[in-house]
Amino acid sequence: MSEQTREKQKDRSLESFPFYRFRGTHRQIGQQFGEACSELIQKHRDYARNRLNSKYHVSTKRLQEAVLQYRPFVQKYAPGFDEEVLGIAEGAGITLEEAYLLQLRAEINHYCKSNTECTTFAILAEATSNGVPLIGQNCDLPAFYSELGVVVEYVPDEGPACLMLTPAGQVSYIGINNLGMGTFANFLTCDGWKPGFPRYMLSRLALTKRNVEEAVDLVRHVERASSRNLIMLDKNGGAADLENTPNRDAIIQPENGLLAHSNHYTAESLLAEERLHGVELENSRVRLNRMQELLKENHGKLNAQLMQEILRDRGSYPHCLCQIQGDEKVQSPGDKGADIITFASVIAEPSEGSLWVAIGPPNQFEYKRYSFSEG
Structure with missing residues (x-):
């Protein structure tokens, strides 16, 4: 290892992302995820909505209708994922529509992507x-x-x-x-x-x-x-x-x-x-x-x-x-x-x-x- 590389390492932070392990049924996994990360999930929801509304105003009703158009496809191809989204909403104390918005950032926000x-x-x-x-x-x-x-x-x-x-x-x-x-x-x-x-x-x-x-x-x-x-x-x-x-x-x-x-x-x-x-x-x-x-x-x-x-x-x-x-x-x-x-x-x-x-x-x-x- 070069001296220059060692110097760069000294300047780098050792901070890391939090780690979680969730196990059980898909619904239980979602609930555990929601409970363990409720504050981060709510912050994610707020950031997503604020970013969407800052460039393209979308009413709450229209947003709810938009995100739920995608749910039948998740239920068809990956019903376990839908169960996890439901569990996240329950565990984090957010609505199902808000939980689905987090899965659909690009699709819903494509006007200002x-x-x-x-x-x-x-x-x-x-x-x-x-x-x-x-x-x-x-x-x-x-x-x-x-x-x-x-x-x-x-x-x-x-x-x-x-x-x-x-x-x-x-x-x-x-x-x-x-x-x-x-x-x-x-x-x-x-x-x-x-x-x-x-x-x-x-x-x-x-x-x-x-x-x-x-x-x-x-x-x-x-x-x-x-x-x-x-x-x-x-x-x-x-x-x-x-x-x-x-x-x-x-x-x-x-x-x-x-x-x-x-x-x-x-x-x-x-x-x-x-x-x-x-x-x-x-x-x-x-x-x-x-x-x-x-x-x-x-x-x-x-x-x-x-x-x-x-x-x-x-x-x-x-x-x-x-x-x-x-x-x-x-x-x-x-x-x-x-x-x-x-x-x-x-x-x-x-x-x-x-x-x-x-x-x-x-x-x-x-x-x-x-x-x-x-x-």
């Missing part, structure tokens, strides 16, 4: 230093999400356990299951959004399966509400990136054991679906190129520790892998509401059941390792 969100990667064993495949991402969202992040181990009575980073009150975001699968995700922008299965829940839905092939088949047959990119990896060497719209999809395979993605369509068959433009499209392209460059340069040397340094990279300023407060003023100088930072950074070793998580921006915080309570 920001699109510079997240850079993901997947690395097969052949490209690592130790034969342990890796998957993860830098999570770029409004800065207040740094206050709301939690690491949760879900242990349902039926089905695989999951270890996820998620904003408080959200039943799904990004993470791994105890079968050796990892699923991470990016925002994509296209037309045709409609009531359907919420985009955030696709990650955990994929984690109900034991391998990438099964997960891709499942996601393809869901009536999706909106666009989403899913990058997936399993312990058997399977990996794929699934770009999708509400009605179409395309698979991107690893090249030389590497996959990376940001926030624009890259599959030839979906290029016409792209609706990102201007500085946001430039930001996404620069971040993707930078991630690909760093992964290729370090092929054969990659491991969880080296990925921590890559995810702290700011070499492509102002469109950085690690986005800090103030970058948005350069990226979007005319948008006073722009406040996107890397609120969290996650590296997973699904075959090892390990999740490394740092509060963001990760150049200011150390990573902490989390693992399943049972092998």
Whole structure:
């Protein structure tokens, strides 16, 4: 370790996201989540509503009607998730509509969404230093999400356990299951959004399966509400990136054991679906190129520790892998509401059941390792 690296470590905070383990029926898991994180969940609700109303006024009645349009799709494809949302509402003392709003931030707030969100990667064993495949991402969202992040181990009575980073009150975001699968995700922008299965829940839905092939088949047959990119990896060497719209999809395979993605369509068959433009499209392209460059340069040397340094990279300023407060003023100088930072950074070793998580921006915080309570 260089002297310069040691000096940087001294300046980083050891603060970490709170960790919780919830087990039982899906309803019980939701109730435990709601009770344990009630203050954070209520804060999340307030932030979500305030952000929505600051740019696009929505009456309470209209909001309630809007969010409940999505519930039948959750009940159809993942009834256990609906039970968890019900339990969260009960445990946190909020309404069912408010609990569903937390699962539907992008769908309900799409009039004022920001699109510079997240850079993901997947690395097969052949490209690592130790034969342990890796998957993860830098999570770029409004800065207040740094206050709301939690690491949760879900242990349902039926089905695989999951270890996820998620904003408080959200039943799904990004993470791994105890079968050796990892699923991470990016925002994509296209037309045709409609009531359907919420985009955030696709990650955990994929984690109900034991391998990438099964997960891709499942996601393809869901009536999706909106666009989403899913990058997936399993312990058997399977990996794929699934770009999708509400009605179409395309698979991107690893090249030389590497996959990376940001926030624009890259599959030839979906290029016409792209609706990102201007500085946001430039930001996404620069971040993707930078991630690909760093992964290729370090092929054969990659491991969880080296990925921590890559995810702290700011070499492509102002469109950085690690986005800090103030970058948005350069990226979007005319948008006073722009406040996107890397609120969290996650590296997973699904075959090892390990999740490394740092509060963001990760150049200011150390990573902490989390693992399943049972092998």
